[in-house]
Amino acid sequence: MNHFGFTINKDNTIDYDNNDRSLANEVLSHEPSLYRCIQCGSCAGTCTAGSFTDYNFRKMHLLMRRGEIQHLRLAVEKCILCGKCQLICPRGVNTRNVIRQIRIALDKMN
Amino acid sequence: MKFDPFVLPFTVGLTFMISVLLYQYFRWYLLLSAKEKTIVRTNLFTKRTFFGFREIFSESLFHKKIFAKNRLLGYMHMSLAFGWFLLIIVGHLETSAYFGKAFEAPYVPIFLRFFQNEATHQTAQFGYWFVMDTILLFILSGVFLAWYKRKKAKKFGLGRATKHAIGDRIALTVLWFIFPLRLLAESITSILYGGGSYLTFGLGSLMEGTIANEHTFYFSWWAYSISLGLFFIFLPFSRYMHIPTEIGLIMLRNWGLKTEKNKMSCISQFELHSCSSCGICLDTCQLTTDLNSCYSQAPYLYKSVRNANLTDAKLNDCLMCGRCELSCVVGISNNNLRQSIRNKVSNKTESNLNYLNDIKLQPINKADVIYFAGCMSHLTPGIKRAMESIFKAASVNFSHLDQYESVCCGRPMMLAGMTKQALPLINKNKDLIAQSGAKILVTSCPICYKVFKEDYNLDIEVVHHTTYLQNLIDSGKLRLQKSEMKVVYHDPCELGRGSGIYEAPRQVIKRVASLKKTDYEKEQALCCGGSLANTILTSSERNILANAALKKMTNDKIHTVVTACPLCKKTFASAQKEIAIKDIAEIVEMNLIPMKVIRTKSKKVPSELLLNNNI
């Protein structure tokens, strides 16, 4: 292989069908309330970790459901489980358990 | 040496049990930290050991605490435990009296009737026989009640019988067979070879010619021995492990050892194995009574930890409200144990909170009193506003630790079993507190209060806002009017059972409203259902718990519930609309009598300046 002084841009389209969404299904089966999420962002707005870093709980579990889990571990480690998101979620999603189940699924994966 | 092959199952079972027990206890002994060893050594030869033995008698044999709960249940346990103890003691006395030698093979006293039959019978025997038969009858009454309890748990003051794992169920049935088989064996022996008193001889004569013959005689002794042997083999792996282990636990506790929140220490293992799955705690758990969810309570948790089939839901579907600790007759500290197990499970979970070091919060301005509202209060701003106006009314030099953005106190993360992962939070908050230079830290959230008190070891005074309000009132800094509002007070779990604060809130409320009694006061308080310790409950289940608790606490005359925790307030308020939910600070703020503003010729002199020097 030789390089001509540049790299080919990576296609950032989510390839939904070829993505491996087994982790998402695992988390969803243990915490079915996540199905109810309407992505309104109330959780991400009140999130302490979210206000200090680029961490966004809503976007994190959305990408997980799309099978984009490259940055999942890095993101989920920032959560301090304070529970503010769960307190105001208008759809009653058990957000703290979603975080825990993601961690369990990630550990089980590797 | 008296011997017959039928004693083999008993002996094998007994030796097996003892070796397993010794192995286990030795393993737990290794867990003793140096500090704990010194505590034990210092208290070994003191009256604490005497108290320990006394407690063993009153609890392990008489089960005094179960009697207090329900006499029938108490009698059943006492008859089995104390009865079996007497059987062994009196059996040994009879053997040594009969054979005239102090020592005999260990199995002989248990099967004395068998070995006794060929010699002539001295008169003293009749006395023993009578006593032994009475003790056996006493135990058999317990066995019958045990069987009856499985069917009609309610008669025994139990909402439901615990669902036992297979191992427990086998051990249970084997236990039920031991004494009836002994009765059978002794009755057949007494009719064929004499011996025995009214019970055994009576039953034996009924069986004369029909059942009682050489074969059934020998077979019955074999059956008795096998049942004992089996029970001993099963004991270390079943709920009956609690029989020997509780004795050890009582001694350790009397010597002053305590369980910790994030380590499975020696005494934690003793507590874990002292749970007999008796099910008394199940009825105090609101998950059982209000949600009919009965799979994750303490007995089931310890069962699956001991059998190594722990599921995530069983470990985490618990409010950790501490109500079951009140009713546990063995006195197991369920919360500490559960949190230690959670810590062990989540030990390797990585967490990366380094971003806390480089976040820039508003500068904390210096003040005597620093007020930490906590994450939850950002979503119940009423409490924060109330505290602000109270501080101003009492002209306290205070400042906020988390005015707009707060770093969580760390306890919710610790409740999920991530104690060491929560350290960065604790350190960050400690810096902020240090920056304030305050001497008193006031927090309006019991969850934060408990962690500040127990895990932060701050050198300044930590006060929950209920106690702080009481101090303000007592020191005359707050002038309040009493409204006719009829309220009841809900003790938040972390404040009441968690931190032992019951009186302060009640005194404060009495100054501003008429406080009515509920039948769930102080330690008996109900959990609001919003606990962060439970990550499995769905939001609708939390609402059911909250509504059930509110219904139990109020009647149609009460329209306001006062609590002292933002999470309880949020949970109760979002679960229903009929009952107004107020925090203590809010009802105090409502009834503040504003300070007079003293005018002078030149300019208005703010009351704070004047007030300070005339109090």
Next chain:
Amino acid sequence: MKETEKHILIVGAGPAGIEAAEHLSDLGYQISIVEKDEAIGGKLNNWHQLFPDHRPAKEVLSHLVNKLPKNVKFYLNSTVTKTIKEENLFNVEINGKTKIQCDSILLTVGFDVFDARIKEEYGYGIYDNVVTSADLEHIFNQNNKILTTQGKIPKKIAFINCVGSRDEKVGNLYCSSVCCVTGVKQAIEAKQMAPDAEVFMFYMDIRMYGRFYEDLYLEAQEKYHVQFIRGRLSEVAELQDGSLLLKADDTLAGCPIKVHADLVVLLIGFVPAASCNSLSKMLNIECAKDGFFAPCDVHIDRNSTGTEGIYMAGACTGPKNLEASLADARSAALKIHYHLVHGKATNLINELS
């Protein structure tokens, strides 16, 4: 003439037309209805089940039709070709031949569904497995089974919102209000018929404005695991096996997404009925910029047309759901009755000003 002999002509025998006819004939008027198709009930004939409770459309249709009094005169397969107004009477010519006279005209010509072929990039009429929500209701009505043109049960079904609405490129800026709830309803029905299919919905906003609509949405999420992807569909491409590749931007994930689907259902919106502008010219009724009849006063008087004696109701005055259409028809009936009884050009605005 006694009130009862007064004769009212209703143009359009859809739900609004029938509802108005029933109430007016109860009030004793002579009713005749002109309908361009041969079936009564308008679009209700094409629907399988109605939102929000999946009630069979036939049930409501037969309820409406049975309510119709016997003395209503029908002109099926016919349209109004000419109308001349003399003081309070209208001479109406039907199909260019039959002439009738009536005291008042009620326009309930309803709406048409958007012709999805105009949205070329979605490939309706070009790709095999792109259907519209109207087609899907028809499929449900036919064999109650959901199949691709290749006859297979689809493993992935995608519902596309706002096709032909809120879209300057197709000339319709308005929101047709009922396609979201129809889409969620159909997503549930599709999942019931193909239980292990994965159902998606590409949306910009989910406008579940009606009563009990939100429950439908929650049920679709929780019980049927319908996946809602917020990204207006950009284009559809057909693969060799007839399945489709959908391209959209997943706005909430912040990057584009491509999803395969075996069946794509385009949730088509309302467009003004073809007869709307011909009637508006004939009876010089003003059409608003969205092509539907313009209301006299958007709050107070939605049924008058500005020409005395001519009234309008139902979907021809703008997209609305069935219950709103029926309510609109009832209010128009009352207005006509008010007009015919008092005989003067009274509408509420004059009284107010």
Next chain:
Amino acid sequence: MILEGKKRVWNEYQKEIADDKYFYARSCIRQNFFPGAEKTFLQIMRNELGKEVYDDPKHTTCTGIAYHTDIIPLETIMTVVARQFSLMSESGYENYVPSCITSFGIYTEILELWEHNPELEEKARDFLYKSTKREFKKPKNLAHASDVIFKFRNEIAQKAKHRLVNCNTGEPLRVIEHIGCHYARMFPHKGVGGAEYPYVLAGLAESFGGEVVDYPERRTCCGFGFRQYLVQANRGYSVACSKRKFESMAPFNPDVIITNCPGCPYFLDRWQYVISEMEGKIYGQNGHGIPVLTFEELAGLMMGYNPWDIGLQMHQISIEPLLDKIGIEYNMHNKYCDAEGNFMGKPEIPELVKFY
């Protein structure tokens, strides 16, 4: 695929193309990328179809590259375009035929601009007169060279010696047509078949017996994009566009890609080599890559011209497999010889893509 659906679309986008007397404006880059292309076009138009095509040496660039790299103001573009038109009217022609798609886009855009704001046209006239003392008349008909070939596709098909059919199996070759973005993207009605389903190349392929294959990324840009490939920092984005197209067309295993703009064939051709070098991935059958032809080259091949005269040896992706499929003889020896037959030198052989 519902054919009637596509046909219905095509009927809505009919376009009027002049049938003779063309003023031919050459492309700046088509000559260097594919030297034989324009010669073949002229040869077909003049010798095969007997049309009058005036090739005026005095005409300049249409300013396309400068326009799309944002380095010249609109006034300059209008003046140059006006001068081109004045050359046309001066030499007595009214049908303007640009050879490059970007030019076609610019001329269409400027004409539309003038139509909607006549004052700009006056300005252009004024500038042209001040700078060159020239007058100009707007062309009666503006059509791209591929439109013209499209118009006479059936006459060419009759005269053709070969067809886009696999000579061994008799099956039609699978043809991918790629339309230059500036052809119909900005003004759908100025392109045969509109923007969504342009028919200009599809019609050509079908009349030559090929089967047009529609793959999902058929309307994605080839990656030329002026500023993208010019600046090395952006070149990765340019290659990524082509790669996205190749990834999408690969499952359809096409035999040939035909284009109508000078830029697209160049990049679809070259980037296949670059992708193989950088990522070791080769599209098309057994490591050959997918050959890329412009419409004139295709027409020339069909007419039976010698592939080397058309300049196909200058392509990066070897053309030989396609020629074998169609059954066109070619002589490997004089592949790299000039017209007089002396050897011009052989290009370096790529590491991965098979090259003869």
